Amino acid sequence: MTAVANETDVLVIGSGPGGAGVTLKLVQAGYRVVCLEQGPWVTPSDHPHHHREWEIEKQRGWAYDPNVRGLPEDYPVTGFTTPYLMNNIGGSTMHYAGHWPRYKPVDFRKGTEHGLEGTIDWPISYEELAPYYDENDAIYGISGMVGDPSYPDRTGVDRDPPVRPGKLGRSFASALSSLGWHWWPSDNAIITRPREGRDADIAAGNELSGSPTGSLSTPTHTHWPKAVALGADLRTYARVEQIVAKNGKATGAIYLDRRTGQRHEVKAKIVVVSANGIGTPRLLLMSAQKGHPDGLANSNGLVGKYLMHHIFAFCDAWFDEPMEGYKGAFGAPLYSHEFYHTDTNRGFVNGFGMQVARSFGAAFAAMGSHTGYVAPWGKDHRKFFNEHFGNHLMVFMFGEDLPVETNCVTLDPDVKDSSGLPAAHVNWEPHPNDIALSNFGIDRIFDAARALGAVETNDTGVLNPPPAWHLMGTCRMGNNPQDSVTNKWHQTWDVPNLFIVDGSSLTTGGAVNPTSTIGALAVRAGDYIARRFSDIVDQRTTPSNESSPGV
Amino acid sequence: MTQDDTLAGPGAAPALGTDRPEQPDFETGRPRLGGLAVPVQFDETETEIIAAIADTLIPPGDGFPAPSEVGIVNFFGRYTTPSGFRPKHYPYLSEDRLKNALAVLGEEFADSDAQARTQALKRMEKDDEEIFGQLRSLVYYGYYCADSVIAAIQREIPAGRDYHGPPLPYGYLHCIEDWDDDSLATAGQGAGYIRTEDVVRVDLSKLTWLNARTTKEDEK
Numbered sequence: 001m002t003a004v005a006n007e008t009d010v011l012v013i014g015s016g017p018g019g020a021g022v023t024l025k026l027v028q029a030g031y032r033v034v035c036l037e038q039g040p041w042v043t044p045s046d047h048p049h050h051h052r053e054w055e056i057e058k059q060r061g062w063a064y065d066p067n068v069r070g071l072p073e074d075y076p077v078t079g080f081t082t083p084y085l086m087n088n089i090g091g092s093t094m095h096y097a098g099h100w101p102r103y104k105p106v107d108f109r110k111g112t113e114h115g116l117e118g119t120i121d122w123p124i125s126y127e128e129l130a131p132y133y134d135e136n137d138a139i140y141g142i143s144g145m146v147g148d149p150s151y152p153d154r155t156g157v158d159r160d161p162p163v164r165p166g167k168l169g170r171s172f173a174s175a176l177s178s179l180g181w182h183w184w185p186s187d188n189a190i191i192t193r194p195r196e197g198r199d200a201d202i203a204a205g206n207e208l209s210g211s212p213t214g215s216l217s218t219p220t221h222t223h224w225p226k227a228v229a230l231g232a233d234l235r236t237y238a239r240v241e242q243i244v245a246k247n248g249k250a251t252g253a254i255y256l257d258r259r260t261g262q263r264h265e266v267k268a269k270i271v272v273v274s275a276n277g278i279g280t281p282r283l284l285l286m287s288a289q290k291g292h293p294d295g296l297a298n299s300n301g302l303v304g305k306y307l308m309h310h311i312f313a314f315c316d317a318w319f320d321e322p323m324e325g326y327k328g329a330f331g332a333p334l335y336s337h338e339f340y341h342t343d344t345n346r347g348f349v350n351g352f353g354m355q356v357a358r359s360f361g362a363a364f365a366a367m368g369s370h371t372g373y374v375a376p377w378g379k380d381h382r383k384f385f386n387e388h389f390g391n392h393l394m395v396f397m398f399g400e401d402l403p404v405e406t407n408c409v410t411l412d413p414d415v416k417d418s419s420g421l422p423a424a425h426v427n428w429e430p431h432p433n434d435i436a437l438s439n440f441g442i443d444r445i446f447d448a449a450r451a452l453g454a455v456e457t458n459d460t461g462v463l464n465p466p467p468a469w470h471l472m473g474t475c476r477m478g479n480n481p482q483d484s485v486t487n488k489w490h491q492t493w494d495v496p497n498l499f500i501v502d503g504s505s506l507t508t509g510g511a512v513n514p515t516s517t518i519g520a521l522a523v524r525a526g527d528y529i530a531r532r533f534s535d536i537v538d539q540r541t542t543p544s545n546e547s548s549p550g551v
Numbered sequence: 552m553t554q555d556d557t558l559a560g561p562g563a564a565p566a567l568g569t570d571r572p573e574q575p576d577f578e579t580g581r582p583r584l585g586g587l588a589v590p591v592q593f594d595e596t597e598t599e600i601i602a603a604i605a606d607t608l609i610p611p612g613d614g615f616p617a618p619s620e621v622g623i624v625n626f627f628g629r630y631t632t633p634s635g636f637r638p639k640h641y642p643y644l645s646e647d648r649l650k651n652a653l654a655v656l657g658e659e660f661a662d663s664d665a666q667a668r669t670q671a672l673k674r675m676e677k678d679d680e681e682i683f684g685q686l687r688s689l690v691y692y693g694y695y696c697a698d699s700v701i702a703a704i705q706r707e708i709p710a711g712r713d714y715h716g717p718p719l720p721y722g723y724l725h726c727i728e729d730w731d732d733d734s735l736a737t738a739g740q741g742a743g744y745i746r747t748e749d750v751v752r753v754d755l756s757k758l759t760w761l762n763a764r765t766t767k768e769d770e771k
Contacts, residue, residue, distance in 0.1 A: 049719040051584055056630065056692040059641035060582045070639055072580040109750040116755070125747050150742035166727045170734050182742035185730060202722030212719065322710035327723035337742060347759035362695035362704060362714065367688070377608040377687060378669055382615060390710025432760035 008034040008233065010529065011252055011268035013240050013283065016091020017515055018274030018502035020219030020227070021136065021522025022529065027230040029530035034266050035227075036238035036255050039073035039088030042220065044212035054206065055363040062209045064095060064467070072258065073237075076423035077278060078412045083426065084469045085276055089236065090220035092276065093515065094210045096469070098189035098217065098331040099355070100142050101512035102126075102133055102520075104151060106341065107400075110508045113342060114349045117431065118306045118403040122507040123479050123488035123545050129520050131156065132527075136519040140217040141195055143331075144187030150337045160192040162333070164203055168323045168393045169333030172356040175452035181338035186355070188331030189217035189515070196221075205358055207330040215329075238264075239419055243271055243287040243296055243498070248540065250296075250498040256419050269537045270497045270529060272490075274522070277307065277471025277503035281409040282424040284475070297475070297492035297500075302485050304410055306403035306473040307426065308509040311352075311434040312466040314370040314396045315445045317454035323393045325359025332357055339444060340511055348436040352399030353511045354445060365389040370396070371458045388456075395448065397441035398470075400511040401434045409474050430464050438462040470514050475504035479545060488545045490525045496539040501525045527551060582640045586629025591646045593653075598624050599661040600653045605690045607668040614707040618694045626693030644685040652682050 010026055012019045015037040023033050048057035059068070064084035066074035073087040085092045103126060106113065111121035134156035143160035146153075162185040165173065176183040190207065191214075194200045198214030198221055207216045214221045228234055237258040244251045244265070252267040273280050281304035285295040295303055332355035340351040359369065365388055368374040375384045407428045415423035430438075442459055449457055478484020481493040484507070490499045501522050503514055510517075529536065531551050543549070593601065605618030627649070632638035634646040652675075660671055676683040694700055696716060704711035713726045755761060 046584075048584055050717055052696040052698070052717055053585055053692070054717050055696060056641070056688075057582075057584060061584070061640070063641070068641070070580065104744050105747040106745040106750050109747060112750050112752065114753055114755060116761075127747060145738075147739065148742070149739045150744050152744065152746075162730065164724070164727045164729045165734075166723075170728055170730075173734060173738070177737035177740070180741055182740060184738050184742075185735075202724040203727045204718035204722035206718040324710055324713065324727075326714055327727045341745060342753050344753050344755065344757040347757065349753065349755075349758065361716065362701070362711075363692045366691040366695055374687075375691070377672075379610060381609050382613050386613070386708050389704065389708060390714065432764075433758070436760060 007267045008032045009268065009533070010270045010272060011036070011266050012272045012274060013243070013253060014091060014274035014276065014279065014502065015089045015219065015224065015234065016274060016276060016502065017093060017219060017519045018522045019272065020090070020223035021519050022272050022274065022501050022526040023232050024139070024223045024227045025523060025526025026530055027227050027232045031530065031533065032231070032233075034233040034235065034268070036240055036253065036266070037089055037234065037236050038239040038258065039086070040236050041089045042094050042210065047210050047212040049204065049206055049209065049212055054209070055361050058209060062095065064208070064469075072418060075417035075421065076412070076415050077426055078415050078423050079426040081426040081428060081465045082468055083278055083471070084467060085278060085471065089224060089234070090218040093218040094220065095208050096515060097207050098329070099513040100137070100144070100187040100189045100331070100516045101335065101353070102151065102154070103510045103512060103517050104340070107508060107510040110350075116349060116402055116433065118405050120478055120483050120507060123477055126152065129517070129524065132520040132524040133516065136516065136523045139523070140189050140222050140519065141191045141198070142187055142189050142217065143192045143201075145185045148184040150182055150184065150340065159187065162186065163188055163190055163192060163201060163329040163331055165333035166203075166324055166328045168325045168328070168358065169356060171323060171452055172393060172395065172448070173334055175448045176336050176338075178451050179448060181336055181448070183334050183336045186332050186335050188329065190329050190331045191215055191217060201329050203328045205326065205328055205330050206360070239421070240283060241286065241419070241421055242289070243273070243283065245287070245289060245292060245296060245495060245498075248291070248495065250495050258419070270499065270533070272499040272501055272525075272529075274502040277474045278409050278424045278426065280500055280502055280504045281474045282411065282422075285411050286422060292494070297485055297494045297498060299494050300481060304474050305405050305408045306476055307407040307409055307428055308401050308403055308470070308472040308506070309428060309466045309468045310398040310470050310509055310511070311401045311430055311438045312396060312398045312463045313438050313442045313460055314394060314463070315442060315449065315457065315459040316369045316371045316373060316392060316394050317449040317452070318388050318456040319391050319393075319453060320455050322390050323359070324390055325392050325394070326361055326390065328358055330358045339441065346440055348433045348440070350400035350402070350433065350437055351511055352397045352437060352441045354395060354397050354441070354448070357394045357396055359392045359394065362389055365392065370394045371460050373458045395445045397438065397445055398511065399434065399437040399441055400509050402431045403473050403476075403508060404431055428465065430462060435462050470503065470509065472503045472506040472509045472514055475500045476507045477505050478507060487542055487548060489528050489548055490521070491536070491542045493542050496542040497536055499525060499529065580639070586626075587633065590625055590628025591631045591633050593624060593628065596658050596661070597650060597653050600656055600658070601627050603661040603668055604656070604672065604686055605694065607665065607672055608687060608690045609694055610665070615703045616699050618690055621694060621697035621699050623690060623693045627689050630689060642685045642688045644689070648682065652679075652686070
């Protein structure tokens with residue numbers, strides 16, 4: 001039974017980069033916004049960074065996988081998968097590394113380049129998104145260096161100096177240098193100068209458990225304090241069970257207050273779903289109702305399909321000299337895009353990025369670093385540990401996986417969350433192109449490790465399931481109602497006042513971390529809704545990309 | 552609703568026992584940082600066996616203390632799920648399961664020499680991989696977070712001289728190398744990008760997997 005009803009201009013579901021970016025833009029333009037978030041605020045004392053037990057805590061309340069973490073705000077994700085997502089204010093940025101690369105121009109034209117499996121061109125270009133990248137970067141606060149010739153000019157936004165590389169970063173850069181391969185200091189959503197009450201990075205690391213000092217740029221620090229001050233109605237513990245539609249338009253959503261069990265309805269003129277690449281299709285599929293028997297915005301059956309994660313492999317390497325990987329921000333200090341672009345002479349399309357990563361702490365070294373190379377117990381333990389701890393670096397590659405229709409998110413008919421709502425089910429299998437790409441990448445990483453003088457190496461092979469940090473493509477924007485779920489302004493083809501703005505929206509995945517692109521899209525979408533609010537509210541059908549009013 | 556219905560997944564797991572005053576809020580579903588506020592208690596024999604297990608897995612020496620000297624038993628107590636509750640979080644080890652494993656090893660395990668203890672643990676590793684893995688995890692995580700072990704790492708391992716355990720409050724800004732002109736000299740070498748207007752169709756005839764698939768379909 002609905003206990004409370006209230007109204008707003010725009011209802012946003014989810015408080016991560018998508019929802020936060022749209023909300024901030026809208027409240028700055030004077031609109032009333034309610035944002036529903038099923039999780040809580042994460043406060044500085046919730047992070048493990050000051051605790052001596054910080055490493056075991058990474059396996060418990062700070063585990064990346066909600067199925068492992070099992071917090072009250074989490075929902076199960078079944079299938080052969082390791083979904084890395086969080087449900088709290090700021091969404092999954094509360095445990096990301098802050099890697100902040102942009103897509104490249106070619107990433108928006110993969111349909112033209114090869115068009116394999118479900119690959120289509122984006123309905124927008126890099127050039128159209130570039131100013132929003134700048135605006136979004138300025139909101140978050142980033143560090144890095146301009147001038148990388150593997151990108152168009154990126155001087156539209158100021159950056160803090162890059163995070164310090166340490167021995168690890170400098171060493172890997174020298175290896176890439178000796179091979180004549182491209183490399184560049186990374187852009188990271190980690191501030192190295194203080195701003196807005198946030199401390200600068202002090203090379204402490206452990207960003208994968210968030211940042212209690214605010215040096216890691218997340219919407220918790222960068223968006224919500226401002227948005228709430230401007231009137232955003234941010235409701236925590238608010239678990240949405242259904243988006244409501246009537247006469248072809250979204251009218252709002254019904255949610256459960258997880259603290260009281262009470263059911264509420266929020267009515268809105270426009271609804272924006274930003275619940276991540278798994279949560280958003282789950283919610284749309286849960287919202288099957290009269291007129292939408294297969295789920296909301298799913299008349300073409302594409303909601304949940306074309307799930308992309310990136311194809312991953314981790315490679316540990318050990319040296320006979322210190323690398324001190326426990327020092328430094330866990331935003332990678334550098335990346336290589338030497339093999340980013342398609343070269344079909346390799347036997348596959350797409351490419352990959354190579355990033356050098358830190359090593360965490362002593363227990364992590366004993367427990368096998370990134371590739372499960374566990375220290376032996378007994379008499380050999382001390383020698384092994386002493387030779388491996390601090391002498392380690394990890395390089396990982398992740399490549400662009402093809403969008404495949406059968407890689408998808410559906411509802412699990414048998415498993416429920418703590419509110420009785422269906423779990424998400426993931427099916428994702430690597431495509432032969434992804435596997436060929438990844439194997440090539442592993443070989444290139446070891447070329448670099450050998451060039452640097454590695455005395456021992458270990459790798460994961462092609463990771464399946466992949467570490468699913470990146471949840472992309474499941475409600476993708478496209479060119480027409482046959483190839484996608486939304487138009488180029490994030491409006492669902494079926495329901496004109498229903499927008500999807502998160503990793504689901506990404507048409508293709510590129511070979512870069514997606515958060516900066518999700519953020520840029522959110523700024524763009526928020527700007528569009530703010531400028532065209534009345535038009536959108538009046539629309540009875542979703543306009544084509546060609547007939548949409550622009551900004 | 553059966554109990555199985557509610558065991559579906561995160562957040563759904565109910566308490567097997569009722570809330571108890573000595574473990575307040577245990578079943579909120581959010582594991583407490585630092586483990587249990589009131590650790591699981593072990594009797595004298597159990598304490599000696601845990602200490603012996605830990606000292607066998609990580610023998611002291613070369614400047615490193617024994618696990619039994621750095622509070623490993625207390626760590627076990629904080630990260631073991633108390634009897635009556637379902638172990639929902641890593642390392643998923645219940646008090647009953649742990650104490651049963653300790654009983655199987657028996658008092659004689661603690662009294663035996665290093666060689667005999669090693670043999671007993673090898674048997675456990677072979678016969679019950681799960682419990683062995685849980686014990687090893689507790690020993691490794693517990694040992695390597697101890698202050699005196701961190702001090703030994705600083706003292707004994709050249710690469711560990713600056714390691715201080717928890718990332719905060721100190722960080723490593725005072726002792727980490729930065730970029731300089733020399734190290735940046737080759738940044739950006741050999742790179743370019745494809746402009747939007749220059750993206751063209753690539754030659755797909757060279758794709759190994761696509762050719763294999765086409766051949767397979769032709770054979771059908």
